[in-house]
């Protein structure tokens with residue numbers, strides 16, 4: 001193992017036999033999160049953990065209304081819940097909003113352990129941004145994925161027919177083109193890319209080039225090349241290939257628009273992602289149609305939910321794993 005692999009696997013060590021609150025927080029931080037900014041803080045109580053947004057880690061260009069922050073907190077809360085359940089500390093989740101602050105309160109109890117399989121999948125799950133094998137996942141596995149995504153207040157729309165996936169791809173290409181034409185989006189994305197293992201380990205956050213299938217480079221060379229090879233045409237070509245190699249897409253949509261609904265979406269998505277991991281199915285985000293505000297209404301119309309806000313677009317299928325992403329040390333996220 002090289003130093004990057006050692007660091008990435010250390011934060012993914014299995015839970016000890018009698019985990020404490022910090023172990024549950026570590027598993028929560030293994031959740032997917034937008035641009036790997038890890039916009040969360042954890043406050044420990046007696047048998048309770050509050051999960052709070054860390055607005056100092058906002059990404060205003062891609063996420064002007066903090067939608068992704070709350071989806072991310074939902075993913076972290078679901079990991080915490082599953083890790084606690086698997087350790088015989090069943091958790092109860094409540095979303096509290098006081099004035100303008102929304103936080104998630106997790107309280108821990110005692111009961112026989114459950115959810116072991118999903119808990120084991122937490123350190124193995126990853127966003128896999130590569131071409132998939134082009135095969136269907138099979139009806140049985142699809143049923144299990146649908147069941148996993150089922151969550152009150154969230155609609156998970158599974159699309160597997162080729163003409164429908166081609167229609168989604170058209171929205172993705174339109175969205176990606178708009179994002180690539182937006183200098184603020186490109187500047188913000190570039191600022192979160194970690195071009196080599198050294199800088200990914202040092203910050204413990206951001207998008208390590210190799211996790212997206214790109215070579216590791218000295219930071220100066222990475223920044224120089226980024227401006228030259230990261231073009232609209234090249235990205236659209238890559239996304240077209242990736243979509244056409246995927247077995248399907250699932251779109252998550254909350255019934256209510258606001259932090260509580262977005263947190264529920266994160267929880268539903270994370271259960272889907274962990275069940276997929278259990279089944280050897282990989283997933284990656286294709287969020288352009290929901291990130292570009294001007295495109296969202298047309299996408300919602302196409303989905304048959306006019307006036308509503310679809311929250312996530314995820315492709316899935318089978319392929320080999322990519323390098324795992326980094327996380328900050330647990331101590332850095334405790335307040």
Ligand SMILES: Cc1cc2nc3c(=O)[nH]c(=O)nc-3n(C[C@H](O)[C@H](O)[C@H](O)COP(=O)(O)O)c2cc1C
Nearest residue numbers: 031032033034035036068071072126127285287325
């Ligand atoms: C709300 C949300 C939005 C995301 N948007 C994108 C996206 O647009 N493109 C992408 O490649 N990954 C996206 N991701 C995935 C994150 O980049 C990924 O979770 C993070 O880099 C950590 O990597 P991991 O999932 O492999 O642990 C998103 C994740 C979340 C939770």
